[in-house]
Amino acid sequence: MxxxxxxxxxxxxxxxxxxxxxxxxxxxxxxxxxxxxxxxxxxxxxxxxxxxxxxxxxxxxxxxxxxxxxxxxxxxxxxxxxxxxxxxxxxxxxxxxxxxxxxxxxxxxxxxxxxxxxxLTGGDIPWGIYYLGLSAFCGLCLLGYWAGLFPFTLVEPFTWSVFVLTALTISSVGHFYDNYYRMRLGAREKPPEVDEG
Incomplete structure (x- = not known):
């Protein structure tokens, strides 16, 4: 590439x-x-x-x-x-x-x-920063559960796993769609730099 x-x-x-x-x-x-x-x-x-x-x-x-x-x-x-x-x-x-x-x-x-x-236009967040934030949030939740802190202990490990998997899946689908549709030249009516709004 x-x-x-x-x-x-x-x-x-x-x-x-x-x-x-x-x-x-x-x-x-x-x-x-x-x-x-x-x-x-x-x-x-x-x-x-x-x-x-x-x-x-x-x-x-x-x-x-x-x-x-x-x-x-x-x-x-x-x-x-x-x-x-x-x-x-x-x-x-x-x-x-x-x-x-x-x-x-x-x-x-x-x-x-x-x-x-x-x-990047308007309030867009770069995908790298988004994934960094998501990773930090999931890491904080894991540390909170491991340390036995409230409210992290209210949720079972399996539920945390389902949450992380769901968050990553939704984020990955969104990222793929963004790359393939929004940022590819010729994919939309207007170029990526032109606001569709």
Whole structure:
């Protein structure tokens, strides 16, 4: 599995052909390029016009509906995509960009890979801190029972075991769902960084 660290989270590609850490950092370090991959993943190999891609990227970037975008917002994104982002993504093998026709599509390699962006928004707690807290709580309960302290002795060891197993199972299912659905580019209508609310 390839992984690359970013300042506000982690990006990685899982499954399919590997992209190098440098390629992942280079391409996924920019929000417009992440939005581009997200949209192209949703289109499942279709050729998309740069104009259509521009509308969606600008919409997500400005947190507004496509119909409400100004000419200037569209122009700024379109120029940046055409002149910089799309050629760079093409050079690194993530997309096929036909500047003459004004179309773009994911390469087979990028279409087969899953890209995850760990983006914390609002009151989200990182999974590592969540599991640390859960472990500390379960450890405190175990120590309290072992030391014979009230109220920990009110619960039998089997009940503690069922509680810990249930907590870990629910947490693991939630973590899997969060990784596979919320943080995977192309999995939802909007990219991970854009608030669905």
């Amino acid at each position: 390839s992984k690359a660290q970013r300042s506000n989270g982690q990006v990685s590609s899982v499954g399919g052909p590997e992209f190098s850490n440098d390629e992942l950092l280079e391409v996924l370090s920019n929000q417009r390029r992440r939005f581009t991959i997200h949209y192209l993943k949703q289109r499942k190999g279709e050729h998309v016009s740069v104009s259509e891609l521009t509308d969606w990227v600008a919409s997500w970037e400005n947190d507004t509906e496509i119909e409400a975008l100004t000419h200037q917002e569209r122009k700024r994104v379109r120029n940046a995509l055409r002149q910089f982002h799309l050629p760079k993504m093409d050079d690194h093998g993530f997309i096929e960009y036909d500047a003459r026709r004004g179309t773009v599509t994911l390469t087979d390699e990028a279409a087969d890979a899953n890209f995850y962006v760990d983006s």
